[in-house]
Amino acid sequence: MSTTNETKNILGLHLPTDPRWVNLAELSLEYILTDHAYCEQKAATSCISLIQRYSELEKLVTELAPIVTEEWGHFRLVLAELHKRNLKLGKQRKDEYVNQLQLFQKKDGSPEQRLLDKLLIFALIEARSCERFKRLSEGLDDEYLRNFYRRFMESEAGHYHLFIELAETYVEKSIVRKRWQEWLAYEAVLMQKIEVRGDRIH
């Protein structure tokens, strides 16, 4: 099965990452690990924000509480990897991908639409991270790093499914499906606009 079809089947993403991306990534491990560390940190804080904002949604709170711990654990793993290699955690940089995604959220929609967009944006970020980790787990020369990224890939795939499942818990399935397709189309255009960068997870 080609990567394109496989990616579509697993995650629904319309546009696979440029294959050159892994080669670029290998050249700047310090940057990619730094960027990865902040992605994990943001994933943890985003889950906390959702729990705070939607404290009345019992399933959401119950399901996301352990994800906070998991994402923070990921951050610590990446930090340990940096330190083990005598690399430094650099400064957090502007995340163009996430900023551009946020522009597509329906800010003046109904509470249900806003919740749906929040859950789908997180599903999308997880899906794209997962796809990038898959690339790294297959394309890097270093076997240890390939396994390192495989573990992240599996974990983020689970999170992607969880966010979709939560969306379908609170919003009618057909509405979720329709909006998800709109998000996928928007993300594909966005990915084409953003230049290929070797030191970013997304």
Ligand SMILES: [Fe+2]
């Ligand atoms: Fe993670």
Ligand SMILES: [Fe+2]
């Ligand atoms: Fe995640």
